[in-house]
Amino acid sequence: MKQRLHTVAIVDDHLLLSGSLEKLINSFDGFKVLFHASNGKELQHKLKANGVAPDIVLLDINMPVMDGFETAAWLNENYPQIKFLALSMEDDEKVILKMLQNGAKGYLLKDIHPDKLKIALSEVMDRGYYHSEKVAATLLHSIQPSNKEVEVKFKENELTFMQLACSEMTYKEIADVMNLSPKTIDGYRQELFNRLHIKNRVGLVIYALKNNIIEI
């Protein structure tokens, strides 16, 4: 029985992967790759220029120029009929959640078996979504918060202070930049040191790194 041909677009900056993925997907019965893009901006152009939109977009998260998050948000907004699957290396809980919140119909890890890709594509077309066991488990974990992660929140100013304190600036300089008195800055410092149980600025840098508040 002949079924309708589903079209796929691949958005990934690794040409080697997207190129070979095309071969793989074209070998799947009922699927065909329509085009590639190496980042979100390129996808936008091609969608606008092409006239015809794909059924599914495979969307890499780590890309230059316009990354997966932005692209997801844009797709969701402008092409809600396109189903897109996030494609990523890591199974970072926060990242998965963010992509799903941005409308992704599924989350594929790059270490899945190629056969799984066909299953994923088919399920997305049939049921509207696909979730691997691994991702499902991660999601479950996220709604069953472990007793130790207390999910510390920071106010906007605290966050700014932390980021600046993780540079070589003195507190005086930070105060100038944030347009606050050095005494206020000292207040932030004290409050954070107490709350996070740290002894000095090095502790703050370490905390910020461990919690993805800053990057190196």
Place this chain on the structure above:
Amino acid sequence: MKQRLHTVAIVDDHLLLSGSLEKLINSFDGFKVLFHASNGKELQHKLKANGVAPDIVLLDINMPVMDGFETAAWLNENYPQIKFLALSMEDDEKVILKMLQNGAKGYLLKDIHPDKLKIALSEVMDRGYYHSEKVAATLLHSIQPSNKEVEVKFKENELTFMQLACSEMTYKEIADVMNLSPKTIDGYRQELFNRLHIKNRVGLVIYALKNNIIEI
């Protein structure tokens, strides 16, 4: 004219990539994928078990269990007749050099065009090596050392000091642990601050992180 079929093995922990790469390579005239492995250990087993060795190994660098460097060294030692190409995301100069020193016949970035892969495989079989323009440029850069990177080395004590300074310890405590006078520790600090052009301990932490002297 019929040419001999060249065999390829793929070592990469991303099944999706290796699986689709297989399709791509099998579509190349004159090449065929013999088997996959998701890390170096698996490659060892399959080579020993298989009896027949591939002509070329495509070797990913970032893998769990046994990474590209170890695998390269082992291949070079035990199967010198197998030509292997390093496959990686980043074009880190040090990494490229290390792989080439370990006997890689070429270095492929994952963002190359699929057609380039065929060229690379062919050239490796014909000429014994393949180097893309990008990698060639990087290599050139490495033998023409830029005036600024002076390849900073550290003495054992300096390294220990740096690692301890990247914790919440005071210099006094570091002096105790290292069994040296606080004044000596202050000397290390001063010397490092000058050499690395940093202003305070936060700068040291950042430097240590960027240069893989410590990890978080």
Place this chain on the structure above:
DNA sequence: GTTGTATTCAGGTAAAACCCTCTTGAAATA
């Protein structure tokens, strides 16, 4: 109104961190 509570900032102090210069002693080298 009053009672919270959050934000900003002040004064004061001790301890670290930071910086420069100098001595000593041992080892390497001329």
Place this chain on the structure above:
DNA sequence: TATTTCAAGAGGGTTTTACCTGAATACAAC
């Protein structure tokens, strides 16, 4: 032997951090 080099460390200084307590303001809740 004389000279240089270098790690360890000291003296003595300034600046920054770190810690405490308390006050003025503002805004919302009771």
